[in-house]
Amino acid sequence: MDHLSYLFAAYSIIFVLIGLYVVFVSRRQTRLEREVTRLEGELRRFEQAQTPPEQHRSGI
């Protein structure tokens, strides 16, 4: 390997590893955001189900 190949390898590894980390964190964030939305929806449905019907009608 000539010196240019070593230089290219070093810089490539830096960008590839940082890029992979960004992808890994972003995917995890998307998954967690979806989970938060799901849980908030479930919580809202549960609270509505717990509210007595007369309160629903009167808008309390």
Add this chain to the structure above:
Amino acid sequence: MKGAVSIALAAASCLSMIAALFMVFVYAPTEAEQGIVQRIFYFHLPCAWVAFLSFGIVAVAGALYLWLGHRIWDDLSYAAAELGMLFCTLVLVTGSIWAKPIWGTWWTWDSRLTTTFILWLLYGGYLLLRAFGEDNQEIARYAAVLGIIGVLDVPVIIISVRLWRTIHPAVLLTRQGEHGLQDPRMVAALLVSLGAFTLVFVWLLWLRLSTLRLRARIGGLRKELALLEVAGAGARR
């Protein structure tokens, strides 16, 4: 708002990285002895700086967590440890790639390389503890103590080239107390790279903290839901 901060940090990181690449490959002159491969140095040293900064944050945030007990300090410590590990890995890998054409070997048990590898192992242990331990206060306290102990290796790495016989170059301050970079353009390229890597670190830390905040929110929502289910079951009875 959070999304806007993240986008701004990402844009600033990318622009500063482009500027650093320009400085390294166009502006800085080629080093006389090592030739073109010496340019690895301009990204190798900033990786080390970010790794040390990360482990410093792990220790300070860990100490604050032990003292105050707020979850935010534990989250900061965890996020910084992950980034420290990433950049410490990059230091070892780029150093190894640089060593091969210059020293003729990928690795040698030199004092600086060995102490850096010990740092990598210490924080590897920290991350294993976080990954396989449960998400509770006891594990967080153990991790905080490990993070504080681990950072003690950082000053040893920095002074290792003066304490022991080593083949690793002392670039910023030579053993004779001189400046290691002769050309001011080399210093400028290094400073721009240091700035770029610091910005990338801030951006990644922000991203990682966002996921940890979401994880905490999910924990809170699950607890709330479980409480409501228990209350609902009690009311039905």
